[in-house]
Amino acid sequence: MTLRALCVPGPTGAGKTAAAIALARAVGGGVVNFDSRQVFADFPVITAQPTAEERAACPHLLYGFLPTAESLSAGAYADLARQAVEETAARGMVPILVGGTGFYLRALLAPLAPIPPTPAAIRAAVQARWEEQGTALHEALARLDPTAAARIHPHDQQRVTRALEVLEATGRTLSDWHREGAVGPGWEVLKLGVALPAAALRERLAARITVMLAAGAVAEARAALVQCPDRTAPGWSGIGCAELGAHLAGEMDLDAACDLWLRNTRAYAKRQMTWFRRDASIRWFEPGQEGAMIQAARGFLSGNMPG
């Protein structure tokens, strides 16, 4: 029988956690995270991970397990998440994917090309070339892999260097790898998104920072700085983490850090919506509409409704 899962995508601060818990209670579910920041162990408050009380409602997987110094690639995430989903289903529970990282969700459901991890040494070498040559690297890529180069903007450091890394590490071009279709997990997934109008979301985001500060966000960042003083480490790039880190390093006062934190959060929420809007399979709800979400979920799980 095909595995059926629920998915709750949406921008940061829209109320996904509450909706997911309501769904989990109603259908006997277990939550699996697909948020690239809530995986970090040192930032439970700043990344708005579910609280202990919330987690007590049902199993929660893939939250708060990664050290600040480590990164989790989309591919590595997908492997972990696939296991987590299958494990949840094996326990007789409905997997409920919850999060805001569209790329992670795609990596899990639509899988990535099966490219092996690129060695750190090659990656470092390509980065060094970018530092020296910058945009000219795109010209090199255009000669080696014109298809990939055509799709990547010359200024896009991450994608230009990634394409070159893959070529050097595997001897095959990125576009060649992409031609090779990957096999998806074959699950049936019902996507019930949580979002709200921009003006309303803004208010929530501002209020949420106040709540996070009251919940010890600054102390959390201070403790994280002891654990991992290198603020260029992956975990420190989270919104709120970076700004509070800068504040603790004496680069700005707390008010300035919080202003920046809020602005960056808003911009991020906008980018998330750009990603999710494209996904026509998402049915959207506003916070507080848990009843309707549960109804839709029950219909889907009873098998009478196509995903």
Place this chain on the structure above:
RNA sequence: GCCGGGGUAGCUCAGUUGGUAGAGCAGGGGACUGAAAAUCCCCGUGUCGGGAGUUCAACUCUCUCCCCCGGCA
């Protein structure tokens, strides 16, 4: 009151020797195949504080008034 420094895009500011203005941030839209809360792309007419004068032409020079910020009284 006097002496400086200012008043230009929602905010912070650039504007060479006069040719009616442009960056960053914010805001809006978009992309996204292992860094993704990342990375990147597109979108800028605004009484250039008000008024007058000089000039073919003034954000730019002159006068005057108003308002900020320092310092001296």
